[in-house]
Amino acid sequence: xxxxxxxxxxxxxxxxxxxxxxxxxxxxFFINAWKRAKETNMDMDxxxxxxxxxxxxxxxxxxxxxxxxxxxSKFLGLPLPWLRLSVIGSLTYELTAATTAAATVAxxxxxxxxDPSVYSRIAWAMTIGSIxxxxxxxxxxxxxxxxxxxxxxxxxxxxxxxxAALFLGMISAFLGVVFATVSxxxxxxxPVFVLLASAAVMACCGLIIKxxxxxxxxxxxxxxxxxxxxxxSIFITNLIG
Amino acid sequence: MxxxxxxxxxxxxRIWILGAMAAMLAFPLVVSLHYxxxxxxxxxxxxxxxxxxIFWTVAVIEVFTYSPMLGPGGTYLAFVxxxxxxxxxxxxxxxxxxxxxxxxxEEADIISTISIATSSIVxxxxxxxxxxxxxxxxxxxxxxxxxxxxDNILPALFGGLAIAYIKSNWKIxxxxxxxxxxxxILIPSLAxxxxxxxxxGSLISxxxxxxxxxxxxx
Numbered sequence: 351x352x353x354x355x356x357x358x359x360x361x362x363x364x365x366x367x368x369x370x371x372x373x374x375x376x377x378x379f380f381i382n383a384w385k386r387a388k389e390t391n392m393d394m395d396x397x398x399x400x401x402x403x404x405x406x407x408x409x410x411x412x413x414x415x416x417x418x419x420x421x422x423s424k425f426l427g428l429p430l431p432w433l434r435l436s437v438i439g440s441l442t443y444e445l446t447a448a449t450t451a452a453a454t455v456a457x458x459x460x461x462x463x464x465d466p467s468v469y470s471r472i473a474w475a476m477t478i479g480s481i482x483x484x485x486x487x488x489x490x491x492x493x494x495x496x497x498x499x500x501x502x503x504x505x506x507x508x509x510x511x512x513x514a515a516l517f518l519g520m521i522s523a524f525l526g527v528v529f530a531t532v533s534x535x536x537x538x539x540x541p542v543f544v545l546l547a548s549a550a551v552m553a554c555c556g557l558i559i560k561x562x563x564x565x566x567x568x569x570x571x572x573x574x575x576x577x578x579x580x581x582x583s584i585f586i587t588n589l590i591g
Numbered sequence: 592m593x594x595x596x597x598x599x600x601x602x603x604x605r606i607w608i609l610g611a612m613a614a615m616l617a618f619p620l621v622v623s624l625h626y627x628x629x630x631x632x633x634x635x636x637x638x639x640x641x642x643x644x645i646f647w648t649v650a651v652i653e654v655f656t657y658s659p660m661l662g663p664g665g666t667y668l669a670f671v672x673x674x675x676x677x678x679x680x681x682x683x684x685x686x687x688x689x690x691x692x693x694x695x696x697e698e699a700d701i702i703s704t705i706s707i708a709t710s711s712i713v714x715x716x717x718x719x720x721x722x723x724x725x726x727x728x729x730x731x732x733x734x735x736x737x738x739x740x741x742d743n744i745l746p747a748l749f750g751g752l753a754i755a756y757i758k759s760n761w762k763i764x765x766x767x768x769x770x771x772x773x774x775x776i777l778i779p780s781l782a783x784x785x786x787x788x789x790x791x792g793s794l795i796s797x798x799x800x801x802x803x804x805x806x807x808x809x
Contacts (some may be wrong), residue, residue, distance in 0.1 A: 519793025526771025548750025
């Protein structure tokens with residue numbers, strides 16, 4: 351049997367192959383959408399702004415995902431967490447999947463896996479566990495789109511309210527979860543203070559845009575509110591944490 | 592027969608998603624073949640029984656809740672590249688909000704697709720550079736000084752996003768937000784299942800919006 355290493359070169363090669371496919375898909379959709387925008391005479395300046403804003407917006411969450419890769423790498427080596435958090439995955443689910451699979455063979459998540467059969471089982475479990483959306487999307491995406499169009503065609507005002515409600519429902523769950531630690535004392539309120547700081551920076555940006563007509567700021571308001579709130583979290587944690 | 596943009600998105604989306612699925616399955620397959628280490632079916636099943644009930648339920652919820660907001664192009668991309676609720680969806684919605692378009696039309700789909708494609712490429716580049724330069728980068732981003740900042744990335748993201756959306760839809764937002772805040776304060780352990788609560792929030796929100804709409808208050 352070939353000697354196993356969770357950071358083996360072949361595993362990095364496999365990750366590289368998958369990432370090439372994913373980046374190629376992103377480029378393919380990007381180019382197609384860009385071409386369609388040109389055909390329909392969309393304002394190309396808006397699209398350029400979308401690219402800049404999306405790039406700036408992505409940097410901090412991507413670093414946070416990188417932290418997830420690093421934390422899982424202590425247990426699984428780098429290639430598997432790198433793959434799982436770059437394709438489909440998110441840290442919460444991948445950590446759960448890895449620890450659940452490890453628990454079935456009583457493997458410790460604090461040590462790097464050295465047994466290839468344990469590693470293989472974890473890799474299969476993480477992959478099968480996360481692959482379901484890739485079956486659902488091709489089956490239902492078109493039907494969902496038709497359903498939404500039907501609602502909008504029937505009653506456009508209600509259609510817009512429906513989409514807004516769908517999004518606000520999602521946002522309400524993520525706002526609510528910020529309050530989950532408040533019963534643990536003052537330090538449990540830190541996420542709430544960070545949330546409020548982020549909202550305050552966003553509101554200030556809105557006021558500045560209104561007062562100075564600084565349209566460019568619209569594209570950077572959300573990244574700025576995120577950075578401001580993250581900086582505030584360091585301050586508030588040192589103060590009361 | 593020439594396909595229009597929408598048909599072409601679904602056609603190519605399905606092909607790319609099947610390709611991504613094959614590429615993903617290649618990882619455990621090659622690991623098993625290369626090291627001669629196939630998982631024993633009973634123990635794999637045991638692991639999957641602990642994962643699938645939650646993961647697959649969340650997958651159904653996410654596909655049906657997020658697809659109408661992402662549009663078809665964005666959906667095919669976002670579900671392959673992942674990190675939807677903490678990155679791709681806020682990124683796409685922010686782009687649509689800035690461009691003053693509402694989800695559900697072709698213009699919004701184009702903007703969502705470009706935003707998610709950009710975000711996916713940037714994420715892949717950042718994670719790849721981070722992994723390749725791990726020795727240099729890890730001490731900085733793992734430093735105790737920066738830890739609170741990364742621990743609080745979700746409230747930092749959703750605070751700003753919430754303000755942008757609540758200000759124009761505060762009547763619809765009130766009921767689901769109050770419900771969720773009270774629910775999480777009363778049952779903090781639900782924080783682990785936030786994905787499952789997303790459709791609950793959406794359902795409350797839709798019902799409340801319908802009520803307001805029927806009464807002519809929207």
